[in-house]
Amino acid sequence: xxxxxxxxxxxxxxxxxxxxxxxxxxxxxxxxxxxxxxxxxxxxxxxxxxxxxxxxxxxxxxxxxxxxxxxxxxxxxxxxxxxxxxx
Amino acid sequence: xxxxxxxxxxxxxxxxxxxxxxxxxxxxxxxxxxxxxxxxxxxxxxxxxxxxxxxxxxxxxxxxxxxxxxxxxxxxxxxxxxxxxxxxxx
Numbered sequence: 001x002x003x004x005x006x007x008x009x010x011x012x013x014x015x016x017x018x019x020x021x022x023x024x025x026x027x028x029x030x031x032x033x034x035x036x037x038x039x040x041x042x043x044x045x046x047x048x049x050x051x052x053x054x055x056x057x058x059x060x061x062x063x064x065x066x067x068x069x070x071x072x073x074x075x076x077x078x079x080x081x082x083x084x085x086x087x
Numbered sequence: 088x089x090x091x092x093x094x095x096x097x098x099x100x101x102x103x104x105x106x107x108x109x110x111x112x113x114x115x116x117x118x119x120x121x122x123x124x125x126x127x128x129x130x131x132x133x134x135x136x137x138x139x140x141x142x143x144x145x146x147x148x149x150x151x152x153x154x155x156x157x158x159x160x161x162x163x164x165x166x167x168x169x170x171x172x173x174x175x176x177x
Contacts (some may be wrong), residue, residue, distance in 0.1 A: 001129035001130065001131075001163075001164065001165055002127075002128045003097075003113075003129065003130055004104065004124070013155060014164060025150065026109065031126055031137065032094045032095065032113045032127040037126050037127075038107050038126070038128070041107070046103055047101050048101075052150070054100065056097065056099055056106075056129060057162075058162050058164060059164065060149065060164060061149055062149045062161075062162040062163060062164040064161055064162075065149070065161065065162035066103050066105070066162035070160060079102060079103040079105075079106065079162060079177070080097075080099035080102030080103060080106060080111075081099055081101040082097055082098070083099060083100055083152045084097070084098040084101045085094030085095060085096075085097050085098075085135070086095045086096050086097075086098065086139075087094045087113055087115065087139070
């Protein structure tokens with residue numbers, strides 16, 4: 001899991017089976033100091049995040065497991081809205 | 088498994104149900120000499136005693152995490168499975 005900031009939205013009418021209705025957001029991964037860490041990515045939103053929100057992201061197969069149904073072609077998912085990072 | 092330093096904690100009220108009641112910590116991977124190695128990330132604490140400044144052992148394999156936590160559908164990939172007392176190299 002890692003931190004990220006939602007920086008945009010993606011509209012895709014034609015999607016793979018299982019992704020119907022999935023909300024796609026552009027997210028900039030961040031480090032512990034909330035500085036950009038690596039390139040932005042597109043993630044499936046599972047917690048109703050909006051642009052500007054600090055979020056928790058899950059990657060790999062665990063991202064698909066965060067979805068319902070879970071057997072979907074997803075490798076990045078937003079699994080939490082971060083209130084505070086205490087470092 | 089990775090040797091990591093706990094940098095702090097994350098508070099998230101709205102989250103996937105799989106994370107309800109679980110402590111989420113920010114960790115920095117370290118090399119064998121405890122120098123930072125790569126990017127910091129978030130891990131769920133299974134040791135229930137790790138805190139800021141602790142040296143911990145983090146498992147980064149979802150299948151193993153699901154085995155340890157006994158749930159085949161958990162979307163959790165990084166789990167703190169130990170608090171390290173000492174590391175000896177060479």
